[in-house]
Amino acid sequence: MKELEYPFDSEYILKKSKKLKRELLEKGIPRLKKKIAVLGGSTTHDIVRMLELFLLDQGIEPEFYESEYGQYFQEAMFANAELSSFAPDIIFLHTSNRNITAYPQVGDSREQIEALLDSQYEHFAAVWDKLGETYHCPIIQNNFEYPFYRLLGNKDASDIHGRIRFITKINERFYNYAESHENFYINDINYMAAAYGLDKWSDPFYWHMYKYCMCMQAIPEFAFNLSNIIKAVFGKNKKALVLDLDNTLWGGVVGDDGAENLEIGQETSLGQVYSEFQSYIKAQKEIGIMLNVNSKNEEVNALAGLNHPEGILKPEDFILIKANWEPKSINIEAIASELNVLPDSLVFVDDNPAEREIVRAHVPGVAVPDIRTPEQYIHVLDRSGFFEVTGLSEDDRKRNDMYKANILREKQQAGFADYAEYLRSLKMHATIKPFEPMYMSRIAQLTNKSNQFNLTTKRYTQSEIEQTAKSPEYIDLYGKLEDKFGDNGIVSVVIGKKDAEVVHIDLWIMSCRVLKRDMEYAMMDCLVRECRKEGLSRIRGYYYPTAKNQMVSNFYELQGFHKIEEDTAGNTIWEYEIPDNYENKNKVIDV
Amino acid sequence: MSREEVFDTLNEVFRDVFDDESIMVNEATTSDDIEDWDSLEHINLIAAVEQEFGVKFTMGQVVTMKNVGEMADIIMSQI
Numbered sequence: 001m002k003e004l005e006y007p008f009d010s011e012y013i014l015k016k017s018k019k020l021k022r023e024l025l026e027k028g029i030p031r032l033k034k035k036i037a038v039l040g041g042s043t044t045h046d047i048v049r050m051l052e053l054f055l056l057d058q059g060i061e062p063e064f065y066e067s068e069y070g071q072y073f074q075e076a077m078f079a080n081a082e083l084s085s086f087a088p089d090i091i092f093l094h095t096s097n098r099n100i101t102a103y104p105q106v107g108d109s110r111e112q113i114e115a116l117l118d119s120q121y122e123h124f125a126a127v128w129d130k131l132g133e134t135y136h137c138p139i140i141q142n143n144f145e146y147p148f149y150r151l152l153g154n155k156d157a158s159d160i161h162g163r164i165r166f167i168t169k170i171n172e173r174f175y176n177y178a179e180s181h182e183n184f185y186i187n188d189i190n191y192m193a194a195a196y197g198l199d200k201w202s203d204p205f206y207w208h209m210y211k212y213c214m215c216m217q218a219i220p221e222f223a224f225n226l227s228n229i230i231k232a233v234f235g236k237n238k239k240a241l242v243l244d245l246d247n248t249l250w251g252g253v254v255g256d257d258g259a260e261n262l263e264i265g266q267e268t269s270l271g272q273v274y275s276e277f278q279s280y281i282k283a284q285k286e287i288g289i290m291l292n293v294n295s296k297n298e299e300v301n302a303l304a305g306l307n308h309p310e311g312i313l314k315p316e317d318f319i320l321i322k323a324n325w326e327p328k329s330i331n332i333e334a335i336a337s338e339l340n341v342l343p344d345s346l347v348f349v350d351d352n353p354a355e356r357e358i359v360r361a362h363v364p365g366v367a368v369p370d371i372r373t374p375e376q377y378i379h380v381l382d383r384s385g386f387f388e389v390t391g392l393s394e395d396d397r398k399r400n401d402m403y404k405a406n407i408l409r410e411k412q413q414a415g416f417a418d419y420a421e422y423l424r425s426l427k428m429h430a431t432i433k434p435f436e437p438m439y440m441s442r443i444a445q446l447t448n449k450s451n452q453f454n455l456t457t458k459r460y461t462q463s464e465i466e467q468t469a470k471s472p473e474y475i476d477l478y479g480k481l482e483d484k485f486g487d488n489g490i491v492s493v494v495i496g497k498k499d500a501e502v503v504h505i506d507l508w509i510m511s512c513r514v515l516k517r518d519m520e521y522a523m524m525d526c527l528v529r530e531c532r533k534e535g536l537s538r539i540r541g542y543y544y545p546t547a548k549n550q551m552v553s554n555f556y557e558l559q560g561f562h563k564i565e566e567d568t569a570g571n572t573i574w575e576y577e578i579p580d581n582y583e584n585k586n587k588v589i590d591v
Numbered sequence: 592m593s594r595e596e597v598f599d600t601l602n603e604v605f606r607d608v609f610d611d612e613s614i615m616v617n618e619a620t621t622s623d624d625i626e627d628w629d630s631l632e633h634i635n636l637i638a639a640v641e642q643e644f645g646v647k648f649t650m651g652q653v654v655t656m657k658n659v660g661e662m663a664d665i666i667m668s669q670i
Contacts, residue, residue, distance in 0.1 A: 015639040018610030045631040209634075209650055216638040 004057040005369065006384040010220040017049055024056040030547050031061040032234055032459065037088035037135075038064060039072035041095035042213040050223035051230075058231040059344075069211065072099075076127045084134075089461070090230060091131055092140045095124070096189065096213035097147055097167060104161045113160050121173045128177065128184060136463040138183040138233050140226065143171045145193035145214075148202040182441060183462055185229050185390060192218075192225055195383075228385030234459065235448025238367060238386040239341055240290035241281065242332055244350035245302055245323070249281070249313065250274050251374070254305035255297055265310025273374045278312035280378045285317055288396030289387050290339060290403055293321040294331045294348070319403045328355050329362035336363075339403060340512035342451065342548065347386050349377070391441055398489070405485035406513055423518060423588040426483040430519065430589045432526040435469035435476045442490045443478055450509040451548040453520075455541065455555060458507050473498055474506075475530050479523050481514055481589070488514055492523050502538045503531055508555075521585035524559055528582050541574040559585075592670055597644075597663050604643050608636050618660030644670060 003013060003020060013020065036051075038044050048064050055062045065086045067075045072093055075083060100120055104113045124141070131139055144167045156162035171190065178186050193201040196218050206212040214222060231237065246253045251263025251270045263271040264278070285291050291313070295302055302323030306315045315321065320338055322331040328350070336343045344365030350356050351371065360368045371380045409426065416422035435443060444462035451457070460468070468474050479492035491511040496503040510520055531539060541556040543549075553572075557563070561574035592600075598616065605614045609627050622628040628636070640662065641647055646669040648656075656662055 011639070011642045014635060015604070015607045015642070016610075017635075019607070022610070043631075046635060205650055209653060212634075216634060217642075 001057050004054060004224075005367075006224065007370070007372075007380060008220065008224070010217055013050070013053065013220045014046075014216065017053060020053055021056070024053065029059070031056065031059050032236070033061045033063065034089045034230075034234060035063045035065070035086060036230070037067075037083060037086060037091045039067040039075055039091060039093050041070055041072050041093075041099035042207075043069065043211045044094055046212070046216065046219050047094060047223055050220050051227055054220075054224050054227035055230060058227055059236050060231060060234060073123070073127060076131050088135055088137055090138045090140065090233060091135060092187070092226065092230075093124075093127065093142065095142055095144075097144045098207060098213050100144065100167070100170070103163050104166055106161050108161060110160060113166070117166065117169055117173070121170055124174070125177060128181070132181070132183070132463075136461075136467065138185065138461055138463075140185045140187050140229055141174065142187045142189045143174050145190045145202065146198055148198065148204065182391065185233070187226050187229060189214075189222065192222055196221060225385065228388040229390065232385075232388035232390045233448075233461075235445070237388060238289075238347050239345040240292060240319075240335075240339060240347070241284060242292045242294045242335055242346050242348045242366075243281065244328075244352070244355065245293060245295040245297060245305055247351045247374075248349060248371075248377075249278060250305060250308070250311070255301045259301070259304040259308055262305060262308055264308055267310075270374065271310070275310065275312060277374065277377050280381070282312050282317060284387065285400055287387065287389060287392065288399040290400055291318045292335050292339075293318055293323060294328050294335065294350075295323045296325055296328070297323040299323040317400075319400060319407065327358060327362075329359050332359055332363050332366060338407070340515065347381075347384075349381065391445075398487070402486060402488055402513065408485055409483075420588060426485070426517070426588075428481060428483045428517065428589040430482075430522050430591045431480040432477055432522060432591055434530075435465065435478055439478055439490055440465050440469070443493055446490060446493055446509060446511065447507065450511060451546070452512050452551050453510040453515070454546075454549050455508045455543050455552055456506060457544060457546050457549060460507070468495055475503055475527070475534065475536075477523065477526055477530065479510075479519060479526075481517065481519055492519055494523055494527055496527070496539070498534065498536060501536055502540055503527075503536045505539065505541045508541070518586050518588050520555070520559070522589045522591055525584045525586050526591065528578055531578055532582075537578055539576040539578065541576070543572045543574070545570045592667070594663060594667065597666055598659075600643060601640070601659060601663065604639050605636070608632070608639050616659045618658065618663070620659040621657070640666070646670065 001024060038048055044066055048066055052062055065083060065088060072095060102116060102120065104116060128139055128141065146167060147163045150156035150164060152159055152162045156164040159165060174186060178184050201214050201218050203215040206215045243249060251274055252261060254262060264274045265271045266275065281291065293302065302321060303315055306313060320335050322335060332346060332348060333343065336346060342365065343363050347367045347369065348356065348359050349371060356368045359366055367386060369380055369384055371377045413422050416425065440462055444460055444465045447460040468476055475496040475498065477494045478490050480490050481488045491514045493507060493509050494505065495507040496505045527539065541561055543553060543556065545553065556574035559576065561576040563572055564575050565573040601616055602614065605616055606612055609625060614625065622633065637648060637653060644666050646666055648665060652665050
């Protein structure tokens with residue numbers, strides 16, 4: 001919804017929140033249902049109200065549990081039947097520097113201050129440990145914002161007795177905890193307060209009047225920033241940038257002005273702005289964002305622009321370059337389908353409002369930020385949080401290479417008469433094994449990201465994946481696929497629950513980047529092997545249709561299952577009796 | 592701005608905040624008269640009124656304000 005996209009009008013959103021909520025719900029688009037517990041150290045009412053709007057807009061339908069005012073510690077640390085029965089999918093701890101109960105005094109020794117730091121930190125660490133072991137769900141914790149006054153003036157930042165110094169040290173402890181705990185995320189309100197303006201953010205009026213730790217007008221930005229972490233945890237991040245060229249990646253029009261006359265590089269101020277923007281985009285690639293071009297240009301001119309000696313982005317940084325005279329909406333649909341992602345995984349960046357409007361109108365789901373003027377491009381993209389990082393996996397960093405290898409494979413395919421011959425030529429090698437500790441984060445990520453090749457669309461947090469792996473009641477398999485063009489990483493996951501001689505398939509997913517490679521047959525073969533090992537004779541599969549998983553509606557049929565049940569909603573149940581003479585279905589991948 | 596105009600604008604703000612087009616406020620309106628107007632919604636209402644008129648209430652004013660008439664008094668003294 002336009003009103004909720006960054007940069008937004010916070011006061012409008014605060015005032016019109018009821019109407020906006022009504023309109024979001026009327027849209028009736030499919031949303032992930034998630035239960036969010038908000039444990040507060042200050043008032044949380046409007047925080048929840050704003051968070052709900054932004055989450056609905058990001059495709060998540062939240063149900064909230066709100067602690068009693070200021071009771072975050074008590075509700076976390078002691079038996080809490082209400083919270084237990086709520087069974088949160090994620091817990092947010094909304095604390096601020098108003099919840100620091102003691103600061104160093106000017107006469108304190110270094111040792112006393114260290115002890116004070118320990119006790120303030122341990123109060124919070126105890127809460128996280130307790131919540132982690134009780135609820136096994138991700139936790140989001142605010143760091144601390146700077147206080148609104150400085151007793152020691154500038155020295156407050158450098159003297160061990162200063163509050164600024166003290167808060168800096170506690171925050172550092174929080175980050176250490178975050179580094180060593182995978183399901184723990186810091187909501188950086190210290191940055192948000194600075195970006196908003198600390199004086200306005202921490203206006204004491206709102207604390208003394210209403211016990212809000214920040215001013216009312218800052219709540220939408222706060223909630224939006226928080227919603228970005230939540231949507232990222234639940235797999236709703238964007239995956240790729242689709243960039244215009246002229247006046248977006250450089251100043252000027254390459255077809256008219258010639259590549260040598262473009263504004264890029266250190267010669268002019270505007271050239272510097274575009275260089276900084278190109279560096280920013282290049283850095284996105286390093287964190288796993290796929291880069292693509294969608295430009296109205298002759299391809300030869302587009303490439304000439306991208307080969308500008310002062311340019312930072314080069315043609316090889318992009319996966320797909322669509323430089324032609326087609327409508328941009330057509331190009332963007334082609335990009336989505338060639339990358340095997342849905343349009344709602346794309347962010348379209350174009351300086352021209354008319355082009356943005358065409359894409360917005362014709363390709364629903366694509367994020368189309370109003371990027372304003374060149375010097376503001378980075379700010380708008382960055383604060384929009386499209387690619388909020390919750391963890392950097394090896395796969396993220398290699399993603400661009402993997403997709404480029406994919407495009408190469410497709411080119412090769414054209415040269416083979418027989419598809420099986422082509423598959424054999426890929427020299428594929430799969431590793432299919434029960435879950436292993438080093439892959440838990442990627443497995444959880446895949447369960448949240450896969451929408452199309454996903455039979456049940458069941459989502460798992462990392463701790464649930466870890467629980468599943470530990471439990472003897474489940475058969476769990478991950479599949480990793482390599483070929484002569486590169487390593488695809490972990491691309492498939494199957495989880496089955498054992499029940500007497502039957503195994504019920506709770507989850508069967510595969511990344512679309514390895515469609516039509518027979519990887520699903522290799523997974524089936526291994527599943528059968530595991531079943532036999534455990535003395536299970538039947539496999540029961542479930543297909544629950546969603547807006548996105550049509551492609552696997554007859555998956556079990558293709559695997560040789562027969563349908564035993566179908567309801568009016570189209571949910572189907574399938575069964576497979578493992579024959580004594582089971583013959584491996586996969587003949588092209590070496591497992 | 593006349594007192595009448597202040598009330599017209601206040602009506603708009605109340606309708607937006609409570610998402611109810613039927614609301615009509617007058618001098619004597621209090622939180623008892625509007626169903627959704629509780630202490631939590633009050634915070635949002637005050638912020639919306641401040642923004643609409645470009646005024647800022649002090650803590651003392653917010654604490655002592657008894658009805659919409661008194662709210663209008665404070666607004667008129669500041670614009």
